[in-house]
Amino acid sequence: MQQRYEEWKRKTEALMEKFPERKKEFTTSSDIHIERLYGPSEDGYEYDKLGLPGEYPFTRGIQPTMYRARHWTMRQYAGFGSAEETNHRFRYLLQQGQTGLSVAFDLPTQIGYDSDHAMAKGEVGKVGVAIDSLEDMEALLKDIPLDRVSTSMTINAPAAVLLAMYIAVAEKQGVPSEKISGTIQNDILKEYIARGTYIFPPKPSMRLITDIFAYCKDFVPKWNTISISGYHIREAGSNAVQELAFTIANGLAYVDAAIEAGLNIDEFAPRLAFFFNAHNDFFEEAAKFRAARRIWARFMKETYGAKNPKSWQLRFHTQTGGSTLTAQQPDNNIVRVTLQALAAVLGGTQSLHTNSRDEALALPTEDSARIALRTQQIIAHESGVADTVDPLAGSYYVESLTDSLEEKALEYIQKIKELGGAVSAVEQGYMQREIHHTSYETQKEIEKGSQVIVGMNSFMLENEVQPELLRVDPSLGEKQKTKLEALRAGRDHDRASAQLEKLRQTARSERNLMPVILECVKSYCTVGEICGILREEFGEYRGI
Amino acid sequence: MSKTIRVLIAKPGLDGHDRGALVVAQALRDYGMEVIYTGLRQTPEQIVASAIQEDVDAIGLSCLSGAHNELFPEITRLLGERGAEDIIVVGGGVIPWEDIPFLESKGIRKIFTPGTPTVDTAKFIEKAVAERDGTAINVPMTERPERIDHIGIAVTSLDEALPFYVNVLGLKLEAVEEVAEQGVKVAFLKIGESKIELLEPTDSSSAVAKFIEKRGEGIHHVALGVTDINKRIDELKENGVQMIHDKAVKGAGGADIAFLHPSSTRKVLFELCEKKKGDS
Numbered sequence: 001m002q003q004r005y006e007e008w009k010r011k012t013e014a015l016m017e018k019f020p021e022r023k024k025e026f027t028t029s030s031d032i033h034i035e036r037l038y039g040p041s042e043d044g045y046e047y048d049k050l051g052l053p054g055e056y057p058f059t060r061g062i063q064p065t066m067y068r069a070r071h072w073t074m075r076q077y078a079g080f081g082s083a084e085e086t087n088h089r090f091r092y093l094l095q096q097g098q099t100g101l102s103v104a105f106d107l108p109t110q111i112g113y114d115s116d117h118a119m120a121k122g123e124v125g126k127v128g129v130a131i132d133s134l135e136d137m138e139a140l141l142k143d144i145p146l147d148r149v150s151t152s153m154t155i156n157a158p159a160a161v162l163l164a165m166y167i168a169v170a171e172k173q174g175v176p177s178e179k180i181s182g183t184i185q186n187d188i189l190k191e192y193i194a195r196g197t198y199i200f201p202p203k204p205s206m207r208l209i210t211d212i213f214a215y216c217k218d219f220v221p222k223w224n225t226i227s228i229s230g231y232h233i234r235e236a237g238s239n240a241v242q243e244l245a246f247t248i249a250n251g252l253a254y255v256d257a258a259i260e261a262g263l264n265i266d267e268f269a270p271r272l273a274f275f276f277n278a279h280n281d282f283f284e285e286a287a288k289f290r291a292a293r294r295i296w297a298r299f300m301k302e303t304y305g306a307k308n309p310k311s312w313q314l315r316f317h318t319q320t321g322g323s324t325l326t327a328q329q330p331d332n333n334i335v336r337v338t339l340q341a342l343a344a345v346l347g348g349t350q351s352l353h354t355n356s357r358d359e360a361l362a363l364p365t366e367d368s369a370r371i372a373l374r375t376q377q378i379i380a381h382e383s384g385v386a387d388t389v390d391p392l393a394g395s396y397y398v399e400s401l402t403d404s405l406e407e408k409a410l411e412y413i414q415k416i417k418e419l420g421g422a423v424s425a426v427e428q429g430y431m432q433r434e435i436h437h438t439s440y441e442t443q444k445e446i447e448k449g450s451q452v453i454v455g456m457n458s459f460m461l462e463n464e465v466q467p468e469l470l471r472v473d474p475s476l477g478e479k480q481k482t483k484l485e486a487l488r489a490g491r492d493h494d495r496a497s498a499q500l501e502k503l504r505q506t507a508r509s510e511r512n513l514m515p516v517i518l519e520c521v522k523s524y525c526t527v528g529e530i531c532g533i534l535r536e537e538f539g540e541y542r543g544i
Numbered sequence: 545m546s547k548t549i550r551v552l553i554a555k556p557g558l559d560g561h562d563r564g565a566l567v568v569a570q571a572l573r574d575y576g577m578e579v580i581y582t583g584l585r586q587t588p589e590q591i592v593a594s595a596i597q598e599d600v601d602a603i604g605l606s607c608l609s610g611a612h613n614e615l616f617p618e619i620t621r622l623l624g625e626r627g628a629e630d631i632i633v634v635g636g637g638v639i640p641w642e643d644i645p646f647l648e649s650k651g652i653r654k655i656f657t658p659g660t661p662t663v664d665t666a667k668f669i670e671k672a673v674a675e676r677d678g679t680a681i682n683v684p685m686t687e688r689p690e691r692i693d694h695i696g697i698a699v700t701s702l703d704e705a706l707p708f709y710v711n712v713l714g715l716k717l718e719a720v721e722e723v724a725e726q727g728v729k730v731a732f733l734k735i736g737e738s739k740i741e742l743l744e745p746t747d748s749s750s751a752v753a754k755f756i757e758k759r760g761e762g763i764h765h766v767a768l769g770v771t772d773i774n775k776r777i778d779e780l781k782e783n784g785v786q787m788i789h790d791k792a793v794k795g796a797g798g799a800d801i802a803f804l805h806p807s808s809t810r811k812v813l814f815e816l817c818e819k820k821k822g823d824s
Contacts (some may be wrong), residue, residue: 107558107609111585119587122614123558196560196584236563323563327658360658362610362640437564443567447661456659469640472610481566 005039007051012064021068026387034387036068039394041219049294049403052387057297057368059290059402060390062313063350066384073351074376075152075317077129079104079362081472082479083139086129088143090367096373100351101144101182102152104128105162110197110409112158112531116481124477127363128154132480133487133526137165138172147175151182152227152317157199159186161209163531165520167220183273183317185225186212188228189250192426192541194435195308199531202423209254210261213268215514215529224273226254227317233431234277235323236440240288243277245412246422246431248295252413255304265304267309268461276349278340279321288390289290289316294414295406311370318344318526319353325360329455330467333357338375343377346392352376362469429544465485484526491519491524501534507537549673550600554582554591556619557562559609564636568604571662572669590616595623595631601673602632604665605652613646618652632672636660666780683753693769693817694732694739698752699761702731702744706809709733715740723796730796738770741796765803767815773800776816780804790816 026034037053037060039045051057061524063069076093078087078101090101105128108120114132115124125131131137142153146169155162163184167177190207191198198205216225230247238246251272257269276292278285296314300306320340325333337354344352354372356364364372380386392398419425426432444473445451452458473479504518509536520530553569555562562584569579580598582591595603605616616635622630634648636656644655653672656665699705702720709715715733722729727750731742743764745753755764770776773792781787788803795801795817804814 107560111558113558119558119585122611123555123609126610127559190562196562197558235561237567360638363637438572439563440567440570443571443662447663453659466641469642474613 004045004047004052005037008046008055009036012054015064016069018066018070021065021211022070022332023068028069028384036065037059037389038391048078050393056301056312058293058313060393060454062293062315062350064389066348066389067345067380068389071380071386072345072349072376073100073150074098074373074380075102075351076102076369076373077102077104077152077154077319077353078130079106081125081129081476083131083136085128085320085473087140087142087144089366089369090140093369093373094144094149095372096375100150100152102353104155105153105155106130106518107197107528109162110157112154112199112527112535113525114160114484114528115477116413116484117528122477123481125472130167130476130480131162131527132265132484134165134168135254135483135487135524136281137162137169139168145175145253146170146173147179151180152185153182154185156185156191156195156197156533157205158324158527159184160212160514160517161521161527163212163220163223164514164521167518168522179222179388180220181222183227184212185229185275185445186226186255187250187275189227189253189377189426190232190247193233193246193250193431194238195229196486199542200534200538201541202427203540204507204534206254206257206423207261208316210258210263211512211514213258214261214263214512217263217267221271223271224315225268225271226274227273229252229275231275231277231319232382233435234279234321235289236435237323237442238435239438240279240281240284241408241412242431242434242438243527244288244405245409245416246294246435247274247276248292248299248409249413249416249422249425251296252299255300259304265300265306266308266311269300269304269306270308270313273350274314274316275471276318276344277321278339278344278347278349280324280336282339283341283392283398284401284405285343286347286400287317289344289349290390290392290398290402291405291409292316293348294402298514299348315350317351317353318347318349319343320355322355322359325355325357326456327360328464330357330361333360334371334375337372341375341379342383345385346390348390356469358469361467363472365468365470401419404429427544432544455503458523487524487526496520496529498525500525500529503530504533504537507534548718549577549602549670550580550598550603551604551669552576552580552591552595552598553606554586554594554599554605554822555584555606556586556588556591556615557609557611558585559583559605559607559637562606563610564608565604565606568636568662568665572604572666575663575666575670577666577669579783586614588622591619592622592626592628594783596626599683600631601676602634602669604669605633605635605637607635607637611635612637613643616647616652617650624651630676632669632676634665634669634672636665645791648669658776668782682730689770689816691769692738693767693815693819694741696741696765696767696815697762698743698755698764700744700756702742704733705742705744709740709742719797721796722746725794726750726752726796732797765813765815767817769800770816770818772819773802773816777802784808788815792816 001160053060063206078089107123109131113120170180228251230243236242293314297312300312320337334357335384341354354370356368356374360369503516569581572579578762581811601710718732727747734741741770743752786805792800792802800818802816
């Protein structure tokens with residue numbers, strides 16, 4: 001190892017002049033010096049399989065110093081009710097030391113309906129913030145400096161519309177689109193597989209995605225154009241291997257689509273991001289993240305011939321597993337979340353959301369959301385696990401699990417390839433069936449008691465105290481309706497309809513949709529109007 | 545099952561989380577029911593139309609988005625409007641406990657919160673359908689009650705009452721016993737496999753003393769001889785029966801006993817009574 005290690009060390013130290021570590025020296029409580037990296041000192045180091053941190057195939061992490069330089073981004077997903085209420089929660093979280101924003105949208109917004117649409121009844125502001133027009137987006141981001149905060153938006157089918165709104169608000173703040181940073185989820189395949197907020201059929205949906213890739217490479221270079229998500233696949237009941245395999249398979253489908261649309265791999269691959277679940281099985285989860293990096297790096301370099309090392313790197317966000325939370329004895333969830341978050345950190349995540357204890361019952365209260373954030377802060381600042389890079393490497397168990405997960409995931413990926421790739425496999429319902437099968441088996445094991453869920457099927461309490469829960473203003477639907485009426489009456493009507501007509505023509509052509517969508521939102525066309533035109537042109541996906 | 549129960553599993557609103565709906569659908573099928581799954585994003589109108597068209601016995605609604613208070617009652621309202629209120633509606637999802645009374649007041653028969661075993665859902669639907677159809681529930685969870693163990697009769701004085709039972713009716717006095725916990729002195733008279741139990745209050749605050757004060761002497765309770773008493777208590781509670789004793793307590797003769805609250809039994813005071821083998 002010696003020679004390559006020395007070389008790595010030299011390079012890393014040169015890099016540290018620009019990106020210094022958090023401390024001059026790291027030590028344990030007994031004053032034992034902590035090295036940046038541990039590994040065998042002899043020749044036994046497996047460069048092909050592990051690489052050094054920041055080097056291909058990135059098993060040990062995508063940066064050479066990892067959390068010794070900077071902790072992961074603590075990014076709590078939040079959003080409920082009106083844009084004003086959510087803006088208040090965002091500013092509270094930033095004040096509490098959160099380092100990035102993450103916006104949850106309500107279901108009408110996610111499915112491209114305005115708040116006054118018949119299908120939106122009862123859903124306005126429930127699982128996230130209601131955004132109908134640029135006006136709401138302005139309220140959502142009021143007094144938040146968009147040149148300094150990075151924002152993740154969980155939005156898929158109408159991702160182009162919400163990204164356009166974000167760009168428009170930034171411009172109003174005087175921040176050019178080149179300077180803003182953040183992520184849109186924009187991962188439609190997992191919507192068909194697991195999450196359900198699709199609008200259009202696969203083909204036009206893939207076009208919208210590649211249009212965003214192409215637009216952002218020129219105008220929003222710091223934006224992560226997609227967050228390829230295993231999270232929801234896992235929540236839908238898959239196991240770790242299925243989560244890993246289906247996510248990578250979806251990622252490969254986006255790469256294929258972008259190449260087919262004429263993009264060069266190194267133009268868009270560096271902006272692809274991933275999103276995984278951190279579930280209960282501690283070592284398997286940590287190993288899963290390590291395996292994911294290795295699999296992706298090999299595909300990008302060896303199969304697709306990407307030249308830019310940034311194209312090889314799998315960067316990912318993690319959220320702890322929502323479906324592992326129990327409604328019974330909700331405080332126990334704090335402990336579950338801690339262990340899951342620790343697995344994500346030991347697996348080298350770039351950003352992390354920790355769930356709140358009460359989320360099996362309702363949206364989190366402010367108290368619960370604070371405890372969830374504190375959990376991350378305690379791991380980062382007190383536990384010492386962030387003081388050396390990839391501390392689990394070399395554990396017989398973890399390395400063996402990493403290899404096995406990689407091997408089993410590759411089998412699935414091969415099977416999906418034989419079915420014609422991820423888009424085709426989704427259309428045939430292949431992933432959906434595999435996930436359902438696993439999910440039902442899990443349920444049966446829990447009911448038999450062979451899988452113990454503390455507080456739910458074992459160690460139960462007779463009389464549980466019921467916690468305080470958050471309630472969303474039920475009159476919000478009416479308020480949004482009134483706002484929409486005022487908006488439609490007050491805007492430049494001719495301009496708005498002209499832009500919508502341009503959108504229709506562009507949808508019928510092969511031109512990039514992003515510029516015209518941006519013009520639509522600036523003319524205060526609503527999410528429902530924009531998606532409505534696209535629905536008429538593209539049709540709707542009806543599920544299988 | 546005498547007939548195959550048909551259930552519509554439905555996802556009202558825009559929520560796309562269907563893991564729970566799919567698992568419950570599969571579990572009900574495995575239990576022997578016919579299940580139709582609507583798929584995502586159904587309006588209340590669509591759900592009610594499917595339920596009527598498919599002639600289902602029950603609808604299972606799943607909602608994790610928080611829109612349940614708006615959507616579930618709309619479905620029961622529409623069922624009523626179309627004369628289909630006999631369709632049993634149950635629900636589940638991320639539903640706060642505090643919303644359950646409201647939903648039940650709107651005709652949702654039961655809300656199954658996260659962590660409910662799927663078999664409980666199946667059994668609930670099966671029972672509700674049987675009750676509605678007036679058919680006997682033919683799959684009791686525990687053994688049916690074996691016999692009338694005894695009939696309890698409240699008397700002001702055993703000394704005054706016993707001569708009638710023994711000398712006039714000719715019953716055999718088996719034992720007289722004081723049960724301090726219940727504030728009574730008890731005399732057992734054997735008749736076939738059952739008994740008559742005469743209860744004399746020894747404490748003016750005891751239940752029997754109050755009974756006599758309110759209603760005078762007379763029949764006080766009927767005791768059913770059962771096995772597996774605590775399991776039966778749980779089963780009764782699941783069926784909405786209010787218990788005076790949530791767990792079995794010790795009664796006369798060393799038996800495990802528990803009383804059902806008369807408000808749940810059309811005013812008859814019933815006792816469950818389990819005697820260990822060898823007890824007389």
